[in-house]
Amino acid sequence: MIELRNVTKRFGDERAVNDFSLTVEDGEFCVLVGTSGCGKSTTLRMINRLIEHSDGQILIDRQQIRSFNPQALRRRIGYAIQSTGLFPHWSVARNIGTVPRLLKWDKPRIEARVRELMELLGLDHDNFAERMPSQLSGGQAQRVGVARALAADPDTLLMDEPFGALDPITRVNLQEELLRLQSRLKKTIVFVTHDMDEALKLADRIVVMDAGRIVQQGTPSDLLSAPANAFVESLLGGADRGLKQAGLIRVSSRMRTDLPAPQAVDPATVAADDTLRVALSLMLWHRCDTLTVVDRSNTPVGQLSLRDLLHSGSS
Amino acid sequence: MRLQVSRVSNSARHAAVPLGWLLVLGLAIAWLPEAEAWFRQVAPNSRSVIYQRDGFLDLVLQHLRLVGAASLVAVVVGVGASILVTRPLGQDFLPLVAQLASMGQTFPPVAVLALSVPMLGFGTQPTLLALVLYGLLPIVRNTLVGLQGIDPTVLEAARGMGMSNRQVLWQVELPLAARVILAGIRTSVTINIATAAIGSTIGAKTLGDPIIAGISNGNNAYILQGAILIALLALFIDSLFERLSRLFQ
Numbered sequence: 001m002i003e004l005r006n007v008t009k010r011f012g013d014e015r016a017v018n019d020f021s022l023t024v025e026d027g028e029f030c031v032l033v034g035t036s037g038c039g040k041s042t043t044l045r046m047i048n049r050l051i052e053h054s055d056g057q058i059l060i061d062r063q064q065i066r067s068f069n070p071q072a073l074r075r076r077i078g079y080a081i082q083s084t085g086l087f088p089h090w091s092v093a094r095n096i097g098t099v100p101r102l103l104k105w106d107k108p109r110i111e112a113r114v115r116e117l118m119e120l121l122g123l124d125h126d127n128f129a130e131r132m133p134s135q136l137s138g139g140q141a142q143r144v145g146v147a148r149a150l151a152a153d154p155d156t157l158l159m160d161e162p163f164g165a166l167d168p169i170t171r172v173n174l175q176e177e178l179l180r181l182q183s184r185l186k187k188t189i190v191f192v193t194h195d196m197d198e199a200l201k202l203a204d205r206i207v208v209m210d211a212g213r214i215v216q217q218g219t220p221s222d223l224l225s226a227p228a229n230a231f232v233e234s235l236l237g238g239a240d241r242g243l244k245q246a247g248l249i250r251v252s253s254r255m256r257t258d259l260p261a262p263q264a265v266d267p268a269t270v271a272a273d274d275t276l277r278v279a280l281s282l283m284l285w286h287r288c289d290t291l292t293v294v295d296r297s298n299t300p301v302g303q304l305s306l307r308d309l310l311h312s313g314s315s
Numbered sequence: 316m317r318l319q320v321s322r323v324s325n326s327a328r329h330a331a332v333p334l335g336w337l338l339v340l341g342l343a344i345a346w347l348p349e350a351e352a353w354f355r356q357v358a359p360n361s362r363s364v365i366y367q368r369d370g371f372l373d374l375v376l377q378h379l380r381l382v383g384a385a386s387l388v389a390v391v392v393g394v395g396a397s398i399l400v401t402r403p404l405g406q407d408f409l410p411l412v413a414q415l416a417s418m419g420q421t422f423p424p425v426a427v428l429a430l431s432v433p434m435l436g437f438g439t440q441p442t443l444l445a446l447v448l449y450g451l452l453p454i455v456r457n458t459l460v461g462l463q464g465i466d467p468t469v470l471e472a473a474r475g476m477g478m479s480n481r482q483v484l485w486q487v488e489l490p491l492a493a494r495v496i497l498a499g500i501r502t503s504v505t506i507n508i509a510t511a512a513i514g515s516t517i518g519a520k521t522l523g524d525p526i527i528a529g530i531s532n533g534n535n536a537y538i539l540q541g542a543i544l545i546a547l548l549a550l551f552i553d554s555l556f557e558r559l560s561r562l563f564q
């Protein structure tokens with residue numbers, strides 16, 4: 001658990017972070033969003049003491065971070081940053097093993113851990129272990145960056161725009177991957193991004209920041225249904241809000257299963273674990289107001305009509 | 316297995332260049348005293364055409380010792396000062412050190428010799444001082460460029476992973492700057508192999524001895540002998556550095 005209590009960071013007379021309070025529960029994926037210069041990176045770096053806070057308290061697992069030696073603190077917190085910061089003179093395996101080496105694990109244990117992490121991140125050990133960072137694509141390098149952050153199995157993970165420099169497709173892939181990892185590992189994650197779509201996709205809780213303060217915090221659907229002010233609304237994309245909200249709701253939560261099974265010839269089908277946004281797009285595409293909902297094996301399991309989509313299900 | 320064999324022969328090929336120059340240098344040292352007939356042609360009017368006050372081998376070794384000692388001091392001082400001024404604590408001194416080092420370069424070595432003789436007397440010591448000052452700039456300049464050229468995100472990652480300042484320096488900064496620093500040391504040493512000859516004007520024993528003696532007696536053969544050995548020595552040392560710098564690619 002990470003707690004920030006009335007934290008302020010001053011650079012000279014300027015307050016980069018101003019009276020900031022936030023509690024991130026164990027296993028929670030918390031995303032700080034805001035425009036550049038809003039203090040979100042500064043907040044993140046105060047947690048592992050790359051920047052020292054001026055006032056207030058920061059606690060990890062109920063202990064003041066100032067009570068730790070900064071190096072020891074950082075070794076128990078995973079850290080991943082934009083453009084990876086991989087050590088260019090070290091192989092992939094050696095990069096991933098950085099923190100375990102600093103913690104003086106013995107060699108076989110480090111090797112086994114590196115192997116395990118590469119498998120977890122979908123990097124073929126034989127193919128990639130001895131490559132140098134310059135021989136990796138952006139997406140591969142970022143996977144190595146995430147593996148390195150996870151190496152010593154920290155409970156807490158800080159991620160500073162880790163996917164910021166990637167092309168949209170690789171970016172979406174890695175977001176999916178991170179969600180998959182998080183559902184297994186249940187780390188406490190603080191993630192910084194300026195991309196609200198990324199935040200909506202990943203977060204359990206979104207914290208919107210502006211000028212060093214919290215403007216609004218809540219679950220993605222909290223934010224979408226009740227943005228606190230015009231700034232949050234503009235971050236949420238204004239008129240696209242409806243679509244973004246639909247992107248958070250699964251078809252399975254709105255479909256009807258009490259109707260007779262539809263004829264199998266209907267070409268307009270949607271998967272039960274797709275979102276309402278996809279369903280709406282399919283309706284527009286097929287020019288119809290009812291879709292057949294299918295499961296993973298393509299067997300019809302229900303129906304979704306435009307009415308169901310618009311009104312939260314009464315059935 | 317095949318890969319290993321080719322790697323061995325590869326490294327043997329690279330080592331061949333410095334070894335070749337060393338062989339040429341050795342042959343020159345052995346051959347010069349025997350080449351009276353050849354040198355007679357460049358200095359037909361001189362009584363003696365082979366420099367004999369000291370053995371050539373002795374001069375080469377003295378020359379190397381002087382350059383080696385000066386370079387060692389210049390490397391320790393230059394790299395050390397550059398590291399210090401790139402730490403947060405020493406940052407205020409960065410412009411000063413950069414400036415001092417370039418002043419060392421603009422000051423002609425002859426002037427350093429002339430100025431330091433009254434303080435240090437004749438012989439090796441003032442020469443050493445001049446060589447150290449003269450050799451500092453390339454080392455300081457390259458070390459600064461090498462350390463400051465490291466991607467800041469790499470350093471941030473290193474600290475964020477929990478490396479101590481010392482670990483960041485030894486495991487990340489110095490290895491990443493090594494090639495550039497080595498290039499600076501190479502320039503410094505090569506320049507000083509040539510510059511050291513001037514030490515002979517104030518009584519240091521170097522390969523400049525035959526050259527100075529040749530100039531004052533109008534004996535071109537002596538000058539040629541000193542020049543040949545200095546050139547070969549510079550080529551040999553430079554090829555050693557060339558080989559060394561490959562290790563960092």
